[in-house]
Amino acid sequence: MSDSTVVITDNSEVVLHFDLKLSDGSAADSTRVNNKPAKLVIGDGNLTPGFESCLLGLVVGDKKSFTLEPKDAFGSPNPDNIYHLDRSKFDGDTPAEEGMIMTFSQPDGSELPGIVRSVAGASVTVDFNHPLAGQTITFDVEIISVV
The missing domain is CATH 3.10.50.40 (Chitinase A; domain 3)
Structure with a gap:
């Protein structure tokens, strides 16, 4: 009650x-x-x-x-939660585009959302801080x- x-x-x-x-x-x-x-x-x-x-x-x-x-x-944003990934990790089904929120599989099977902050050459910067x-x-x- x-x-x-x-x-x-x-x-x-x-x-x-x-x-x-x-x-x-x-x-x-x-x-x-x-x-x-x-x-x-x-x-x-x-x-x-x-x-x-x-x-x-x-x-x-x-x-x-x-x-x-x-x-x-x-x-506060943690700089350790920003990763630079190789563009080859992304494919035609999931191209890396600035501003996209993508889910990444972790080694333990859980998923973690990340925001693509920039795409420069072969490098994609992904921010795993809370938006x-x-x-x-x-x-x-x-x-x-x-x-």
Whole structure:
């Protein structure tokens, strides 16, 4: 049972709508686009600690806006996450084009998205940092239910 007196704490199951906006006001992500609220458990790793800390203490019906610096949102870009790959690793089905987001298979079988930052000669620069790394984010939330 959820009611408006249940306060969000560690391990709370929360259903919420959220909007992520960049410092220029442009939308980065929103659950409202498809009217599908997000469901998460505080502490399950779906949100970074910076995002989760914004939710602690809120109750059903709360609408809040938080501004998160990069360190509390998606982190700062890490130069070690930028790789220079040989253009021969790309083929006609998946040509390397600047701005493309591609998925790369890891040795353990998992997949990791990367953004092609530049194509120069035989070298393709791929950035594996989160696309929003280094960005100040406005996190608007509306709490729908808390269990």
